[in-house]
Amino acid sequence: HGLRINTAKLTSSSPPTELVGNLRASFLVMGALLARLGSAGCSPPGGDVIGQRPIDVHLAGFEAMGSRVDREGEKYVVETDGLRGARVFADYPSVLGTQNLMLAAATAAGTTTIVNAASEPEVQSLAAMLNSMGARISGAGSHTVTIAGVEELHGTTYRIIPDRLEAGTFAIAAAITGGRVEIRGVHLGHLFSLIAKMREAGVVVEEDGDTLRVWRDGELRAVTIQALPYPGLATDLQAPMAVLLTQARGVSYVHERVFDNRLLYVSELRKMGAEVVTTGTTTAIISGPTPLLGSSVRALDVRAGAALILAGLAASGRTEVADVYHVDRGYERIASKLRSLGAAIERV
CATH class of the missing domain: 3.65.10.10 (Enolpyruvate transferase domain)
Known part of the structure; x- marks a missing residue:
């Protein structure tokens, strides 16, 4: 399979609720949209009912990087006048939380450090892909990930890891x-x-x-x-x-x-x-x-x-x-x- 993505005409910062509810990973659009457009709105992620899976790591990280986080009806809304690097402690090593903060921090001003980051292969793979797009991420695979913000990212061709x-x-x-x-x-x-x-x-x-x-x-x-x-x-x-x-x-x-x-x-x-x-x-x-x-x-x-x-x-x-x-x-x-x-x- 191959997927070609062109976001040159991206304008909406809020994905449809009915799609978000189908897959927990949908919440990952938040970090990317926040970095790209300065705002993002998303309903709580769906997925399996297998116990508590709070999104505190995501939201606390966004706030630490200079964002305002609110709840408007069924959606979380995050806005920023400009993301800035921060030292973020994750209460638990959340895979999606780590990935969302990496996406937001890739083009933030300054350096972001995620302490108690998840080390899963999927985190390492995202870091590798972002680096191939011009990001400066180190430490992926350990529990401390450092992201030195860059001005912008560029396109890439990347092969995802085996499942x-x-x-x-x-x-x-x-x-x-x-x-x-x-x-x-x-x-x-x-x-x-x-x-x-x-x-x-x-x-x-x-x-x-x-x-x-x-x-x-x-x-x-x-x-x-x-x-x-x-x-x-x-x-x-x-x-x-x-x-x-x-x-x-x-x-x-x-x-x-x-x-x-x-x-x-x-x-x-x-x-x-x-x-x-x-x-x-x-x-x-x-x-x-x-x-x-x-x-x-x-x-x-x-x-x-x-x-x-x-x-x-x-x-x-x-x-x-x-x-x-x-x-x-x-x-x-x-x-x-x-x-x-x-x-x-x-x-x-």
Whole structure:
């Protein structure tokens, strides 16, 4: 895929609310529009209901850089007479918050330093793209990012990084079904934590340049996983890994350390015969192996939906996953890709 963007005639600083509500990352327009037009208005971002995901990091950073932040009806409105560099402390290492402040600071007067910045590959990739456009950003990938403002940015041609979450999902799919999958075009370093835990669970993972080969050779072993900010195991791969662990011998523990309500899918997994109990809202205890049975379940968010599809692949009988529109936001043509690997799956 390729996308050519020309903003020469950009005039509106407020995206349509109905579009913003579909994807949490929509709020990233705020930093870019604020830098370009001096004002930006946006409804609270949409996305999955997986716990508290405040936008305080974004708004506090904008204020520190000389902006006025107000709430007008359903929208946040941010205005500035000129952004200036500032030292910003992020209350938590928010990926989108870090990216939004980078976008705003790229052309601000002076130098901006983001302390406790997110270090995810997506942050590093945005910094690399902005630098290719003339920005001066250093420290991306660490928890302190420094942006020396420049007068203006110019166009660029940039190749986005591979989707580590999609690659990880297909790797887990191979392990849970007992199949063998080769995934090409992968940035292996971005998947180190997942590969380490899969190997600990008994999955064979072979690395070859930008190619990953995954298969299961023998019984899976119970492990403990923790979803953490990068370079820890990605929270977006926690649910698919939990499905894999239903097939592991022994008792596995799943700890969610990023969001406070991301185990809602457990009730759906139980419908399929999984032996899973939760302690509070952030820890699940999985006893296995348990045979999964086809059932009618519902995708509660994008990654939980993907996890239930994987559970359906491993289950006996027919599984129907409702509300798969959630999954579409994170996976392009997931049904046809799985079908090409031999899965009996169809979109209805």
